[in-house]
Amino acid sequence: MTALSTTTDKVNPLTAGQLPAYVTWAALAGALIVGGLLDTTLLSGFDPGTTAFAAAVIYLPVIYLLSRAVEGRRRAADRLATNLVAGAFLLALLPLISLLWETLSTGLPRFDAKFFSWSMRNVIGAGGGAIHALYGTLIVTGIATLISVPIGLMTAIYLVEYGRGALARGITFFVDVMTGIPSIVAGLFAYALMAIVFGPGTINGLAGSLALSVLMIPIVVRATEELLRIVPNELREASYALGVPKWRTIISVVLPTSISGIVSGVILAIARIIGETAPLMIAAGFTNSINTNPFANPMMTLPVYVYDQYAHPGVQREFYTERAWAGALTLIVLVMVLNLIGRFIAQRFAPKTGR
């Protein structure tokens, strides 16, 4: 009797009053199984989404009540919060995974050589491609970058190196305001500008670039400003002590120190605006042909191409839908590659801080 009680009733004082770790996993597995069974029997067949939802609905109260019975009210609340917080993260993964999966599986069939060598000129139904939209995207984004980078970079230099007083504060505030301009308003602005300067209805690639610049400049300023601010002041002071003028100090000390970050910031900014649709629809317009002249005639861009294929399908809808998804896949690949390059440059060529 005594021997038995010492072996089985021995309580570890450190884990007393706690649910053992396996209970969590057991409850989760049980909830998943019950949820799956409910889903297959009561509802319309097995579906991972519904099962996960049912499992969550079962799991949360079960583990809460278990914990409350064994561990007390406060621990139970803590457990519930942990589960909810982790659940929020998993919930956010759902749309991301679904979106990437759908784009891959539906976009791949038309992600072929023809897609990257044909335009949509005289194409009805099957076939056709997006080469005109790719050209357009490259040209429009390229011009927007050429406009935005000098203005954004110099503004950041002004804010960090020169800016004092009301003007600097005003510019900081209005750069923030500019970050919040809805993209479609930027498109309307470019349209209005062109209408006033060149006459109403002027739609071309340049207008699209202007619209994108309005969106890109504040991003470049924000990214560059942050990087210029972390350049150590000692470097500047050493340069001044050698009698180097301020502008030479900026060009040959401050900028080279932060150049990798600036380049990566610009690339990330391009990734942000390359997927903009609404402003280009309004300012750069629609066309089915290749147009490499940004100063005349509408210019197709990839996001607008995706929208156009989706919104204006012909009789055989499936071909248009396929092209839309292939375009979406191309866009996502473009954005991801730009993001990766940007992050790679930022990490690989980061300045040695010496610490």
Place this chain on the structure above:
Amino acid sequence: MTSVTQSTREVTPTPTPEHPVNKARERIGDRVFSGLATGSGVTILLILAMVAGFLLVQAFPALATSPAELEAKGYGQFWSWILPFAWGTVYASFWALLMAVPVAIGIALFISHYAPRRLASSLGYVIDLLAAVPSVVFGLWGSMVLAPAVQPLYLWLNTYLGWIPFFSGQPSGTGRTLLTASIVLAVMILPIITSLSREVFLQTPVLHQEAALALGATRWEMIKMAVLPFGRAGIVSSVMLGLGRALGETMAVAMVLSGAPVITLEILTSQNPNTIAAVIAQNFPEAYGLKTNQLIAGGLTLFVITLVVNSIARLIVSRYKEFSGAN
């Protein structure tokens, strides 16, 4: 530090010509460079003024033409035209925020306080991936994948919770309703709210957190007592920024919703109020004459709305920065 101030004195012409010995030589390069930098800054102010100015000029005909003439030409009076869409914009954003804010704060807490340290930054990157997806892809996904997937749920909501005004009415057969558009919007503003509130949560003084834990608080109690109160202003401003994004988001709504000019609380029917941005996107390519002006006036209204929302957010942020000394 002193040498920096000295060098700025070099650039700014000091009004003390009686001490020419102390004053460094004015350099042409310095003047040109600072002029270029200042010029770029002023250019930004100019661009913003131009955005407002040109929109006003182009919107003017729609606002100034007499209501009778607008009515006769079939455009309708501007304010009665814009009102349903303004309602739709605000209403769709409201639902998006309702769904996004709790989830976003949960994710932010997960990354800042729950996830293993080594994983935290890569998990943050995963959420940032959502921000990298172009809006047109979200629109495509929302209308072709999400809408059919949630349509049974809408039927269920309508059957069993139809007595709540939001879920009443004849449910849409395609699932392309205001609620679907709001779900897509919620997904799109998640990364914004998450990344901003995550940063604020990470700034919570470690001493506050450790003090709470040392007094025997559980992790959740510590978060309630130390992290959330500290981050309140940050959360509010991140939510406002998310709202600004949701108000101005175009493609997701334009592709999901085939809206109507109605003001209604129902979110599951096929008669849903459109948003300003979506109306512009859907109608602008075919618009001509006064219609163009009317749409531009709508864009101006949207601009003003988002400007107000964003300015409030920035004001909260700046006041909060002064208060906490976080930077």
